[in-house]
Amino acid sequence: MTIVEALIDLQEVDGRIRELETELKDLPRRKALETARLSGVSADLQAAKAGQDYAQGRVKGIEADADALKEKLRQLKATQMGLKSNKEYQQYSIQIDLVQHELDTLENTQIAAMDDLPSAQARITDAQARFDEQKSGVDAFCAEIDERIAAVQAELAEAQKERAEKAKAVTDPKFVLYYERLRTKRWPVVAALTHDGVCDGCHLVQPPSIGQLADANAKLGEEGKPQRIVACTMCGRILYR
Ligand SMILES: [Zn+2]
Numbered sequence: 001m002t003i004v005e006a007l008i009d010l011q012e013v014d015g016r017i018r019e020l021e022t023e024l025k026d027l028p029r030r031k032a033l034e035t036a037r038l039s040g041v042s043a044d045l046q047a048a049k050a051g052q053d054y055a056q057g058r059v060k061g062i063e064a065d066a067d068a069l070k071e072k073l074r075q076l077k078a079t080q081m082g083l084k085s086n087k088e089y090q091q092y093s094i095q096i097d098l099v100q101h102e103l104d105t106l107e108n109t110q111i112a113a114m115d116d117l118p119s120a121q122a123r124i125t126d127a128q129a130r131f132d133e134q135k136s137g138v139d140a141f142c143a144e145i146d147e148r149i150a151a152v153q154a155e156l157a158e159a160q161k162e163r164a165e166k167a168k169a170v171t172d173p174k175f176v177l178y179y180e181r182l183r184t185k186r187w188p189v190v191a192a193l194t195h196d197g198v199c200d201g202c203h204l205v206q207p208p209s210i211g212q213l214a215d216a217n218a219k220l221g222e223e224g225k226p227q228r229i230v231a232c233t234m235c236g237r238i239l240y241r
Pocket of ligand 1: 199202233
């Protein structure tokens with residue numbers, strides 16, 4: 001195997017490692033997105049519960065007001081019973097009518113307020129059903145993501161082992177150094193020089209001398225002699241034929 005072939009082998013493993021690492025970064029983000037969506041549904045449910053608390057509180061408040069009015073009526077009537085003068089008696093009758101009217105109005109409001117209770121409960125039931133449905137979906141999705149994370153981590157560990165093996169075959173330190181330095185900036189690092197003399201990495205046409213060097217390099221490889229680094233004049237990728 002020539003040094004360039006060994007480098008291409010190494011690059012193949014590195015390509016897989018890059019993809020796995022990208023996926024490993026992406027998976028928790030996808031999980032976080034789903035979980036965030038669920039917290040929106042949870043907020044709807046909280047709002048529906050708050051709505052019910054409000055509606056129940058309103059009914060209780062009206063009840064208390066009605067009780068107070070009933071007590072007031074009872075007292076007015078009791079006092080009226082003990083009155084001697086006709087004039088005072090009539091004044092009390094007017095007051096009693098006013099309070100009675102207030103109480104009637106309040107009781108109508110109470111009925112309307114109680115009518116709101118079932119719809120408040122229905123909103124909770126709806127929101128709860130939506131939350132439960134979404135949650136089971138999100139839980140299943142997150143479990144799948146966790147499984148995938150574990151699988152990717154295992155694949156990655158395997159690929160790292162493979163890489164250590166493949167790296168041993170790249171015996172020329174010049175090639176190793178060049179490859180390692182370039183691979184953070186350019187990918188892939190090793191690219192074919194096409195028959196038209198174009199770098200397959202950046203697609204720039206190379207001067208004829210690069211084609212000659214690449215051909216000579218291929219020949220050196222065939223003869224088992226040490227190869228040189230032939231690089232693209234534009235992007236610096238290692239070129240081979
Ligand atoms: Zn190039």
